[in-house]
Amino acid sequence: MRLFRPALGLAFALLTACAPADAQIEAVWPGAEWERVRNADLAAHGWSREGLDRTFDFIRDSANTTGLVVVDRGRVVFDYGDVEELSYLASVRKSVLAMLYGSWVDDGTIDLDATLGELGVDDVGGLLDIEKRATVRDLITARSGIYHAASNGGDDLANAPERGSREPGSTMLYNNWDFNAAGAVFEQLTGRDIYDEVERQLAVPLRFEDWDRGAQRKSGNLEISRNPAYHMWISTRDMARIGYLMLRGGEWDGEQVMSREWLRTISSVVTPLEEMNPVSRRDGYFGYGYMWWVWDGPGAVGPFEGAYTGRGAIGQWITVLPAVDLVIAHKTNSVYSRTTSWASWQRMVELLLDAKGVSVDRWPWS
Numbered sequence: 001m002r003l004f005r006p007a008l009g010l011a012f013a014l015l016t017a018c019a020p021a022d023a024q025i026e027a028v029w030p031g032a033e034w035e036r037v038r039n040a041d042l043a044a045h046g047w048s049r050e051g052l053d054r055t056f057d058f059i060r061d062s063a064n065t066t067g068l069v070v071v072d073r074g075r076v077v078f079d080y081g082d083v084e085e086l087s088y089l090a091s092v093r094k095s096v097l098a099m100l101y102g103s104w105v106d107d108g109t110i111d112l113d114a115t116l117g118e119l120g121v122d123d124v125g126g127l128l129d130i131e132k133r134a135t136v137r138d139l140i141t142a143r144s145g146i147y148h149a150a151s152n153g154g155d156d157l158a159n160a161p162e163r164g165s166r167e168p169g170s171t172m173l174y175n176n177w178d179f180n181a182a183g184a185v186f187e188q189l190t191g192r193d194i195y196d197e198v199e200r201q202l203a204v205p206l207r208f209e210d211w212d213r214g215a216q217r218k219s220g221n222l223e224i225s226r227n228p229a230y231h232m233w234i235s236t237r238d239m240a241r242i243g244y245l246m247l248r249g250g251e252w253d254g255e256q257v258m259s260r261e262w263l264r265t266i267s268s269v270v271t272p273l274e275e276m277n278p279v280s281r282r283d284g285y286f287g288y289g290y291m292w293w294v295w296d297g298p299g300a301v302g303p304f305e306g307a308y309t310g311r312g313a314i315g316q317w318i319t320v321l322p323a324v325d326l327v328i329a330h331k332t333n334s335v336y337s338r339t340t341s342w343a344s345w346q347r348m349v350e351l352l353l354d355a356k357g358v359s360v361d362r363w364p365w366s
Helices: 010-017 049-062 092-106 136-140 176-190 194-203 236-247 260-266 279-283 342-355
Strands: 067-072 075-081 286-288 293-295 308-312 316-321 326-331
Touching (some): 049 075, 092 136, 092 260, 092 316, 176 194
Antiparallel strands (some): 293 308, 308 316, 316 326
16 A cells, blocks of 8 residues: 655645644555454544443444544544445535536536526526526526526525526525535536446546446436436445545645646635525535535634535535644435434534544534
């Protein structure tokens, strides 16, 4: 396994000379399997065994987690449940699609400023002229101003203003129509199926352990919208590989698999917290990027500075905390008819950061 060694300047070397032992541990990438930190080595890596035991007890007693993988500097320090099981990824699919866009934007195949009208995009019942002025960029930042019903639910369409009342690009609203149309436009412009691109850009270079191309399938009511949802079936431990690629800026075992600049772009705030819609979202702690939820506002400090997450219904997250070099991949499989609540996820994050010895003055959700 090749080590990840960031360039060290003299000032950094002087600072780390007196740093705790765990600060000297270099990051790695997984090979065919994740490297695991043994219980006996947790303290040397900066983790409390007792703190992880408390996390385990909470999940067992108070959550509906079916899979959890916690990666610190490229090593698994904690996992729970069946992390190999393939199951429905829900809205985290959108964050994955944002990643896939990058190489095609870079080579000019996808023009983010092309309008839907120019691309000939339409839908059941027709799009309004003002809606056809929305760009591809508007779709993947949830700012299209198109409030057409999607082929699947699970969004904020019930809070949408009247169709045609918002100029494209002016207002953020989380509407599955945007995201499904973004998938359709991606396939139209690239000539590639989304799932084939997941395989080519992610599953193969990241050496997914559980990828099954045959398990992938689209769904939705095409009488409502012609654009289906492209849900994905990915294991929790492979979700962690996706998060780790994001954390490492697109680099994987010495190769630049994805554009560092693109991954930085999609995980940065486009819509700040104070502009989120519906207005109730402004009481939270997330702004929105390119199909990634990004910590913003007064809560985006300490371990949450620069942090972002993919999030999906039922209890699915790929959470990346660059300030503490941590990835948390969480799955609740819908086939078991249970959900892990947002509050439970927040408590898990609290317990994990406490186990890592991270001091937090005020939690973003408190």
